[in-house]
Amino acid sequence: MPYQTIQEIDQIYTLQWKYKNEIKHSSAQQRKTMLKNLLEKIIQEEKAIEEALYLDFHKSSMETDITEILAVQFEIRHLLKKLSSWMKDKSAGWFWMFPNVSASLHYEPKGNTLIITPWNYPFQLPMVHLASSIAAGNTAILKLSEFSPHINQVIRRIIEAVFPQKHIAVIEGAVEETTHLLSLPFDHIHFTGSPKVGKIVMAAASKHLTDITLELGGKSPAVIDKNVSIRSVVKNIIWAKFVNAGQTCIAPDYLLVNKKIKAELESTFKEEMLEAFGPNPQHSPDYARIINDDQFKRLAQQLEEAKVLGAQIIAGGKMDEKDRYIAPTVITQVANTNKLMQEEIFGPILPIVYYQQIDEAIQLINSKEKPLALYVFSKDPIFNKHIIRHTSAGSTCINDAMIQILHPNLPFAGVNHSGIGQSMGWYGFKSFSHERAIAKSNFFPMSSLFWFPYTEKTNKILKTIKRFL
Ligand code: NAD
DSSP states (O other), X not given: OOOOOHHHHHHHHHHHHHHHHHHTTXXXXXXXXXXXXXXXXXXXXXXXXXXXXXXXXXXXXXXXXXXXXXXXXXXXXXXXXXXHHHHSOEEOOOOTTOTTEEEEEEEEEOOEEEEEOOSSSTTHHHHHHHHHHHHTTOEEEEEEOTTOHHXXXXXXXXXXXXXXXXXXXXXXXXXHHHHHHHHSOOSEEEEESOHHHHHXXXXXXXXXXXXXXXXXXXOOEEEEOSSSOHHHHHHHHHHHHHGGGGOOTTSOOEEEEEGGGHHHHHHHHHHHHHHHHOSOGGGOTTOOOOSXXXXXHHHHHHHXXXXXXXXXXXXXXXXXXXXXXXXXXXXXXXXXXXXXXXXXXXXSEEEEEEESSHHHHHHHHHTSOOOSXXXXXXXXXXXXXXXXXXXXXXEXXXXXXXXXXXXTTSOBOOOBTTEESOBSHHHHHHHTEEEEEEEEEOSSOGGGGGOSSOOHHHHHHHHHHHHHO
């Protein structure tokens, strides 16, 4: 499917710009009906979603079901349950200095929104953020990644079956189309992607003072104490790292492990990798491929460079360029100057770094940008608290990995370099809404205490208030 032209993009933008004033008045019931229709259409298209993701990057149908379809259905069902109460004005509480004033928060739609998404979860990410925008009463342009063409077709079919273009529109395009979209004034931009492009989005948004949510990436470490069940931790890490062939924003990027468990950890990795993917993971039906040639080349180069510099492969290491296959690879003795230890890996290569004292691990984490996620594995609650208190990260999961994104009561968010703003559930609804402060004077205007002309009476009121502050 060819990309939309700049003229077509402008037409869609104008249609939505006009429609935002109509859709903002939609009731909770109307928005829930839209979300229900979206959910039904997604359920009808499940098979097509699985097939498209297999074509885009050899993702198994089971993995698509777990990481793409389930996550979206979960999010929409949660919105359906909660939306009516979320849309209601909330009391902000009574304050003694304003005895006569009711303070409340009113949730109004932001207006016309732009959602830009990457290729790594090309169904889940557009859909969950779109669901938040619909729930909040906005129009939305969904700019999909240019690197997942098969799933893009299915998303387009789903959206066009459920929504008129003036409300929700899908735009396929690359840098030129996205740059044009970013030049237009939106009321909110929700961007998921790399920190590098996040900066471009933030700069473009600043021209119109557009509000933004940035869901970015980074190097997410997993710290492993000596005091753990090694087999369970290794299985957990293998799943979290190699699901989607490591192309997951919150995948453990590298491990920081207590040196005392080195030998047992490495032998367990060897055994469990064999158990998970068989003797040749290229034949495993569960294992995905790298999305495109550029990403393959980047990862292959980094792995080769690490090997030349003395890194030691514990498991995996094989590659097949024609198949864009990189075996699930566990590696150690990677130099700190190596790209694998400096940039977000975003692929199936897992470096292990050993520490003697926990402060070495903390120092390494803090020498890098704040990560999107940080994992801690330990049976010792003091150890867990210590790591949390001495580091910063978008989210932390203790004795597990990746499940924080699915918990309906938690926000999904980075911090600074790994993101700005929050998404999903209540936090997604809030990001796509303007939380408007409403102060209502009930019996007389509160400001009448200070009206002109200022007199001795004003002075006395002022002094009395100051005494009680
Ligand atoms: P990317 O930043 O290259 O692309 C994301 C989107 O931006 C795409 O739609 C792309 O078309 C557009 N884009 C690319 N270059 C652009 C430019 N110069 N100007 C304007 N738009 C441009 O990211 P990617 O390679 O698709 O995805 C990988 C990154 O996304 C990783 O860093 C990963 O950690 C991050 N990510 C974050 C989350 C999260 O929720 N925090 C989720 C998934 C992926």
